[in-house]
Amino acid sequence: MSKKNRPKPAEVGEVRLSAIKGPRSDGAWYWRARRKRQRDTLWTGWATRDEAMETVARLIASGLLEREDPRPSARTMHDLLDLWLEQQERRRDLSPQSVKNYTRCCRHAVAWLGELRPDDLGRLTLERYRNQRLGEGAAPRTIQQELIVLRMAWRWAGDAGLIPDRALPSVKIKVQGYVANHHTPSPADAARVIALLDGEDQLAAQLLATTGARVSEVTGLQRCDVDLRTRRVTLRGKTGARVFPLPEPIFALVADRLDGSARPLFDWTTSVPGSRVRVALQKACLRLGVPVFTPHGLRRMVVDQMIRSGVDVSTAASLTGHSVEVMLRHYRKVSEADRVEAVAKAGLGVLGGKVIEGPWAKAGG
Secondary structure, three states, X not given: OOOOOOOOOEXXXXXXXXXXXXXXXXXXXXXXXXXXXXXXXXXXXXXXXXHHHHHHHHHHHXXXXXXXXXXXXXXXXXXXXXXXXXXXXXOOOOOHHHHHHHHHHHHHHHHHHOOOOHHHOOHHHHHHHHHHHHHOOOOHHHHHHHHHXXXXXXXXXXXXXXXXXXXXXXOOOOOOOOOOOOOOOOHHHHHHHHHHOOHHHHHHHHHHHHHOOOHHHHHOOEHHHEOOOOOEEEEEEOOEEEEEEOOHHHHHHHHHHOOOOOOEOOOOOOOOHHHHHHHHHHHHHHHHOOOXXXXXXXXXXXXXXXXXXXXXXXXXXXXXXXXXXXXXXXXXXXXXXXXXXXXXXXXXXXXXXXEOOOHHHHHOO
Protein backbone atom coordinates (compact mmCIF):
# COMPACT_ATOMS: atom_id res chain seq x y z
CA MET A 1 0.00 0.00 0.00
CA SER A 2 1.36 3.42 -0.90
CA LYS A 3 2.18 5.77 1.95
CA LYS A 4 -0.30 8.56 2.62
CA ASN A 5 0.75 12.08 1.71
CA ARG A 6 1.85 14.28 4.58
CA PRO A 7 -0.94 16.70 5.62
CA LYS A 8 -0.44 20.35 4.76
CA PRO A 9 0.64 22.68 7.59
CA ALA A 10 -2.16 24.44 9.45
CA GLU A 11 -2.41 27.79 11.21
CA VAL A 12 -4.41 28.77 14.28
CA GLY A 13 -3.87 32.46 14.94
CA GLU A 14 -0.18 33.03 15.64
CA VAL A 15 0.51 29.31 15.85
CA ARG A 16 1.64 27.13 12.95
CA LEU A 17 1.21 23.36 13.02
CA SER A 18 3.32 20.89 11.03
CA ALA A 19 3.11 17.11 10.73
CA ILE A 20 6.65 15.89 11.35
CA LYS A 21 6.23 12.11 11.25
CA GLY A 22 3.65 9.41 10.67
CA PRO A 23 1.11 8.25 9.93
CA ARG A 24 0.18 5.62 12.50
CA SER A 25 -2.14 2.78 11.61
CA ASP A 26 -5.09 4.83 12.90
CA GLY A 27 -4.29 7.64 10.47
CA ALA A 28 -2.91 10.02 13.09
CA TRP A 29 0.24 12.07 12.43
CA TYR A 30 2.70 13.49 14.95
CA TRP A 31 2.16 17.25 14.97
CA ARG A 32 4.28 20.10 16.29
CA ALA A 33 2.80 23.53 17.08
CA ARG A 34 5.05 26.59 17.11
CA ARG A 35 4.58 30.33 17.37
CA LYS A 36 5.42 31.90 14.03
CA ARG A 37 7.90 34.47 15.26
CA GLN A 38 9.55 32.81 18.26
CA ARG A 39 9.63 29.32 16.68
CA ASP A 40 9.21 27.85 20.17
CA THR A 41 7.39 24.55 20.47
CA LEU A 42 4.05 24.91 22.25
CA TRP A 43 2.57 21.45 21.76
CA THR A 44 3.33 18.10 20.16
CA GLY A 45 1.13 15.04 19.84
CA TRP A 46 -0.51 12.42 17.66
CA ALA A 47 -3.71 13.58 15.98
CA THR A 48 -5.49 14.10 12.69
CA ARG A 49 -5.16 17.56 11.16
CA ASP A 50 -8.55 18.67 12.48
CA GLU A 51 -7.89 17.25 15.95
CA ALA A 52 -4.52 19.01 16.12
CA MET A 53 -6.10 22.34 15.20
CA GLU A 54 -8.84 21.87 17.80
CA THR A 55 -6.29 21.02 20.49
CA VAL A 56 -4.19 24.09 19.77
CA ALA A 57 -7.29 26.31 19.66
CA ARG A 58 -8.24 25.08 23.16
CA LEU A 59 -4.71 25.74 24.44
CA ILE A 60 -4.76 29.26 23.04
CA ALA A 61 -8.15 29.88 24.63
CA SER A 62 -6.73 28.74 27.98
CA GLY A 63 -4.06 31.44 27.80
CA LEU A 64 -1.13 29.42 26.47
CA LEU A 65 0.31 32.31 24.45
CA GLU A 66 0.34 34.61 27.46
CA ARG A 67 2.63 32.31 29.40
CA GLU A 68 6.32 32.96 29.28
CA ASP A 69 7.97 30.16 27.35
CA PRO A 70 10.88 28.68 29.28
CA ARG A 71 14.00 29.16 27.16
CA PRO A 72 16.16 26.05 26.94
CA SER A 73 19.42 26.44 28.81
CA ALA A 74 22.82 24.88 28.35
CA ARG A 75 24.31 25.08 31.83
CA THR A 76 26.59 22.13 31.14
CA MET A 77 28.07 20.47 28.06
CA HIS A 78 25.69 17.58 28.73
CA ASP A 79 22.76 20.00 28.34
CA LEU A 80 24.25 21.51 25.19
CA LEU A 81 24.85 18.17 23.48
CA ASP A 82 21.40 16.87 24.45
CA LEU A 83 19.73 19.95 22.95
CA TRP A 84 21.79 19.68 19.77
CA LEU A 85 21.02 15.98 19.36
CA GLU A 86 17.32 16.68 19.82
CA GLN A 87 17.49 19.11 16.91
CA GLN A 88 19.35 16.61 14.71
CA GLU A 89 16.74 13.94 15.39
CA ARG A 90 14.06 16.30 14.04
CA ARG A 91 15.91 16.98 10.79
CA ARG A 92 14.33 15.18 7.86
CA ASP A 93 17.41 15.63 5.66
CA LEU A 94 19.57 13.40 7.86
CA SER A 95 19.67 9.64 7.49
CA PRO A 96 19.10 7.48 10.60
CA GLN A 97 22.72 6.36 10.33
CA SER A 98 23.97 9.96 10.55
CA VAL A 99 21.91 10.56 13.69
CA LYS A 100 23.22 7.30 15.12
CA ASN A 101 26.82 8.39 14.46
CA TYR A 102 26.20 11.78 16.06
CA THR A 103 24.69 10.08 19.11
CA ARG A 104 27.68 7.78 19.50
CA CYS A 105 30.14 10.69 19.27
CA CYS A 106 28.16 12.72 21.81
CA ARG A 107 28.03 9.80 24.23
CA HIS A 108 31.83 9.77 24.48
CA ALA A 109 32.00 13.56 24.74
CA VAL A 110 29.44 13.58 27.56
CA ALA A 111 31.36 10.91 29.47
CA TRP A 112 34.44 13.14 29.72
CA LEU A 113 33.10 16.68 29.25
CA GLY A 114 29.45 16.47 30.30
CA GLU A 115 29.80 18.09 33.74
CA LEU A 116 31.78 21.07 32.45
CA ARG A 117 30.19 24.45 31.92
CA PRO A 118 30.51 25.66 28.30
CA ASP A 119 32.64 28.57 29.59
CA ASP A 120 35.20 26.04 30.84
CA LEU A 121 35.66 24.37 27.46
CA GLY A 122 38.97 25.45 25.96
CA ARG A 123 42.22 24.16 24.54
CA LEU A 124 43.38 22.44 27.72
CA THR A 125 40.10 20.60 28.29
CA LEU A 126 39.92 19.51 24.64
CA GLU A 127 43.53 18.28 24.68
CA ARG A 128 42.80 16.40 27.91
CA TYR A 129 39.74 14.84 26.21
CA ARG A 130 41.90 13.74 23.27
CA ASN A 131 44.51 12.20 25.57
CA GLN A 132 41.92 10.42 27.70
CA ARG A 133 40.23 8.91 24.65
CA LEU A 134 43.59 7.78 23.26
CA GLY A 135 44.28 6.21 26.65
CA GLU A 136 41.03 4.25 26.34
CA GLY A 137 42.29 2.81 23.06
CA ALA A 138 40.06 4.82 20.74
CA ALA A 139 41.37 5.18 17.18
CA PRO A 140 42.71 8.64 16.27
CA ARG A 141 40.28 8.85 13.36
CA THR A 142 37.38 8.11 15.73
CA ILE A 143 38.49 10.86 18.11
CA GLN A 144 38.85 13.25 15.19
CA GLN A 145 35.24 12.56 14.22
CA GLU A 146 34.09 13.13 17.81
CA LEU A 147 35.83 16.52 17.86
CA ILE A 148 34.19 17.45 14.55
CA VAL A 149 30.74 16.61 15.96
CA LEU A 150 31.52 18.52 19.16
CA ARG A 151 32.44 21.56 17.06
CA MET A 152 29.19 21.26 15.06
CA ALA A 153 27.14 21.23 18.28
CA TRP A 154 29.13 24.17 19.65
CA ARG A 155 28.50 26.31 16.55
CA TRP A 156 24.79 25.48 16.65
CA ALA A 157 24.55 26.49 20.32
CA GLY A 158 26.30 29.77 19.57
CA ASP A 159 23.94 30.54 16.69
CA ALA A 160 20.96 29.70 18.92
CA GLY A 161 22.15 32.11 21.60
CA LEU A 162 22.58 29.35 24.20
CA ILE A 163 26.26 30.14 24.75
CA PRO A 164 28.57 33.06 23.95
CA ASP A 165 29.39 33.07 20.25
CA ARG A 166 33.07 32.11 20.30
CA ALA A 167 35.06 29.59 18.30
CA LEU A 168 36.51 26.47 19.86
CA PRO A 169 40.30 26.17 19.58
CA SER A 170 41.69 23.54 17.23
CA VAL A 171 43.22 20.42 18.73
CA LYS A 172 45.78 18.44 16.77
CA ILE A 173 45.52 14.69 16.51
CA LYS A 174 47.77 12.58 14.32
CA VAL A 175 45.74 10.40 11.98
CA GLN A 176 47.54 7.84 9.88
CA GLY A 177 47.01 8.25 6.17
CA TYR A 178 44.02 6.31 4.90
CA VAL A 179 44.28 4.49 1.59
CA ALA A 180 40.88 3.93 0.03
CA ASN A 181 40.22 0.51 -1.49
CA HIS A 182 38.74 1.15 -4.93
CA HIS A 183 38.99 -2.45 -6.13
CA THR A 184 35.91 -3.73 -7.95
CA PRO A 185 35.63 -7.52 -7.72
CA SER A 186 34.53 -9.73 -10.56
CA PRO A 187 31.18 -11.48 -10.02
CA ALA A 188 33.09 -14.78 -9.82
CA ASP A 189 35.40 -13.54 -7.06
CA ALA A 190 32.47 -11.98 -5.20
CA ALA A 191 30.55 -15.27 -5.34
CA ARG A 192 33.52 -17.23 -3.94
CA VAL A 193 34.03 -14.77 -1.09
CA ILE A 194 30.35 -14.56 -0.15
CA ALA A 195 30.11 -18.37 -0.12
CA LEU A 196 32.81 -18.38 2.56
CA LEU A 197 30.76 -16.15 4.87
CA ASP A 198 27.95 -17.32 7.10
CA GLY A 199 24.97 -16.05 9.06
CA GLU A 200 24.04 -12.38 8.96
CA ASP A 201 27.31 -11.43 7.25
CA GLN A 202 26.54 -13.67 4.30
CA LEU A 203 22.94 -12.48 3.96
CA ALA A 204 24.03 -8.83 4.07
CA ALA A 205 26.72 -9.45 1.45
CA GLN A 206 24.22 -11.24 -0.82
CA LEU A 207 21.86 -8.27 -0.62
CA LEU A 208 24.74 -5.87 -1.30
CA ALA A 209 25.87 -7.86 -4.33
CA THR A 210 22.30 -7.88 -5.67
CA THR A 211 21.08 -4.37 -4.99
CA GLY A 212 24.31 -2.38 -5.16
CA ALA A 213 23.11 -0.58 -2.04
CA ARG A 214 25.28 1.28 0.43
CA VAL A 215 26.21 -0.92 3.37
CA SER A 216 24.24 1.21 5.87
CA GLU A 217 21.13 0.93 3.67
CA VAL A 218 21.25 -2.87 3.96
CA THR A 219 22.40 -3.35 7.55
CA GLY A 220 19.71 -0.95 8.80
CA LEU A 221 16.79 -2.61 7.02
CA GLN A 222 13.59 -3.24 8.94
CA ARG A 223 11.23 -6.14 8.29
CA CYS A 224 8.54 -3.81 6.97
CA ASP A 225 10.97 -2.50 4.33
CA VAL A 226 10.48 -5.66 2.26
CA ASP A 227 7.01 -6.04 0.75
CA LEU A 228 5.93 -9.67 1.00
CA ARG A 229 3.46 -9.29 -1.88
CA THR A 230 5.49 -7.33 -4.44
CA ARG A 231 8.91 -8.65 -3.36
CA ARG A 232 10.31 -5.13 -3.43
CA VAL A 233 12.68 -3.72 -0.85
CA THR A 234 12.70 -0.04 0.11
CA LEU A 235 16.24 1.22 0.58
CA ARG A 236 16.68 4.45 2.51
CA GLY A 237 19.89 6.40 2.15
CA LYS A 238 21.39 9.85 1.87
CA THR A 239 19.65 10.53 -1.47
CA GLY A 240 16.22 9.48 -0.19
CA ALA A 241 14.20 6.28 -0.47
CA ARG A 242 14.12 4.06 -3.55
CA VAL A 243 12.55 0.71 -4.39
CA PHE A 244 14.47 -2.33 -5.68
CA PRO A 245 12.69 -5.47 -7.00
CA LEU A 246 14.39 -8.49 -5.45
CA PRO A 247 15.08 -11.53 -7.65
CA GLU A 248 13.24 -14.63 -6.45
CA PRO A 249 16.33 -16.47 -5.07
CA ILE A 250 17.34 -13.45 -2.97
CA PHE A 251 13.78 -12.76 -1.81
CA ALA A 252 13.55 -16.38 -0.63
CA LEU A 253 16.49 -15.78 1.73
CA VAL A 254 14.57 -13.14 3.71
CA ALA A 255 10.96 -14.26 3.24
CA ASP A 256 10.72 -16.10 6.56
CA ARG A 257 11.74 -12.94 8.44
CA LEU A 258 9.02 -10.72 7.01
CA ASP A 259 6.24 -10.00 9.49
CA GLY A 260 5.51 -6.38 8.54
CA SER A 261 6.95 -5.04 11.79
CA ALA A 262 9.52 -2.31 12.35
CA ARG A 263 11.90 -4.83 13.92
CA PRO A 264 15.38 -5.08 12.36
CA LEU A 265 15.65 -7.48 9.44
CA PHE A 266 19.04 -8.63 10.72
CA ASP A 267 19.89 -10.03 14.12
CA TRP A 268 23.09 -8.05 14.68
CA THR A 269 25.08 -8.51 17.86
CA THR A 270 27.13 -5.35 17.26
CA SER A 271 26.37 -1.63 17.17
CA VAL A 272 28.49 -1.22 14.01
CA PRO A 273 27.22 -3.88 11.58
CA GLY A 274 28.71 -2.10 8.56
CA SER A 275 32.21 -2.50 9.98
CA ARG A 276 31.49 -6.13 10.82
CA VAL A 277 30.51 -6.91 7.20
CA ARG A 278 33.58 -5.04 5.93
CA VAL A 279 35.91 -7.06 8.16
CA ALA A 280 34.18 -10.34 7.24
CA LEU A 281 34.70 -9.63 3.52
CA GLN A 282 38.34 -8.71 4.11
CA LYS A 283 39.07 -11.91 6.03
CA ALA A 284 37.36 -14.07 3.40
CA CYS A 285 39.31 -12.38 0.59
CA LEU A 286 42.61 -13.02 2.37
CA ARG A 287 41.72 -16.67 2.98
CA LEU A 288 40.94 -17.20 -0.70
CA GLY A 289 43.89 -15.17 -1.95
CA VAL A 290 41.75 -12.79 -4.02
CA PRO A 291 42.20 -8.98 -4.05
CA VAL A 292 40.48 -7.49 -1.00
CA PHE A 293 37.27 -5.60 -1.73
CA THR A 294 34.84 -3.68 0.46
CA PRO A 295 31.03 -3.51 0.59
CA HIS A 296 31.34 -0.45 -1.68
CA GLY A 297 33.29 -2.62 -4.12
CA LEU A 298 30.14 -4.73 -4.47
CA ARG A 299 28.23 -1.52 -5.23
CA ARG A 300 30.62 -0.73 -8.08
CA MET A 301 30.36 -4.33 -9.29
CA VAL A 302 26.57 -4.06 -9.57
CA VAL A 303 26.87 -0.83 -11.56
CA ASP A 304 29.34 -2.52 -13.93
CA GLN A 305 27.07 -5.54 -14.35
CA MET A 306 24.07 -3.41 -15.28
CA ILE A 307 25.95 -1.18 -17.73
CA ARG A 308 27.72 -4.12 -19.41
CA SER A 309 24.36 -5.85 -19.77
CA GLY A 310 22.96 -2.87 -21.67
CA VAL A 311 20.70 -1.54 -18.91
CA ASP A 312 19.64 2.05 -19.58
CA VAL A 313 21.87 4.33 -17.48
CA SER A 314 18.92 6.26 -16.05
CA THR A 315 17.28 3.03 -14.91
CA ALA A 316 20.54 1.79 -13.41
CA ALA A 317 21.02 5.06 -11.54
CA SER A 318 17.48 4.91 -10.14
CA LEU A 319 18.16 1.42 -8.77
CA THR A 320 21.42 2.34 -7.06
CA GLY A 321 20.45 5.80 -5.83
CA HIS A 322 23.04 7.67 -7.91
CA SER A 323 22.77 10.58 -10.26
CA VAL A 324 23.67 9.46 -13.78
CA GLU A 325 26.72 11.73 -13.75
CA VAL A 326 28.07 10.35 -10.46
CA MET A 327 27.42 6.76 -11.48
CA LEU A 328 29.30 7.08 -14.77
CA ARG A 329 32.14 9.19 -13.37
CA HIS A 330 32.92 7.34 -10.16
CA TYR A 331 31.40 3.85 -10.33
CA ARG A 332 31.60 2.65 -13.91
CA LYS A 333 35.09 1.18 -14.45
CA VAL A 334 36.04 1.11 -18.14
CA SER A 335 38.42 -1.70 -19.13
CA GLU A 336 40.62 -2.08 -22.22
CA ALA A 337 38.19 -4.73 -23.48
CA ASP A 338 35.38 -2.16 -23.20
CA ARG A 339 37.34 0.27 -25.39
CA VAL A 340 38.09 -2.35 -28.04
CA GLU A 341 34.45 -3.44 -28.09
CA ALA A 342 33.28 0.18 -28.38
CA VAL A 343 35.50 0.82 -31.43
CA ALA A 344 34.27 -2.37 -33.09
CA LYS A 345 30.58 -1.71 -32.32
CA ALA A 346 30.77 1.86 -33.62
CA GLY A 347 32.48 0.76 -36.83
CA LEU A 348 35.14 3.43 -36.42
CA GLY A 349 37.52 3.67 -39.38
CA VAL A 350 34.82 2.66 -41.86
CA LEU A 351 32.86 5.32 -43.78
CA GLY A 352 30.11 4.39 -46.20
CA GLY A 353 31.00 0.73 -45.93
CA LYS A 354 34.59 1.34 -47.03
CA VAL A 355 37.75 1.34 -45.00
CA ILE A 356 39.38 4.79 -44.95
CA GLU A 357 42.46 4.74 -47.19
CA GLY A 358 45.14 7.31 -47.99
CA PRO A 359 48.47 7.64 -49.73
CA TRP A 360 50.04 5.50 -47.03
CA ALA A 361 47.90 2.57 -48.15
CA LYS A 362 49.35 2.72 -51.66
CA ALA A 363 52.94 3.38 -50.67
CA GLY A 364 53.68 -0.27 -50.14
CA GLY A 365 52.01 -1.23 -53.40
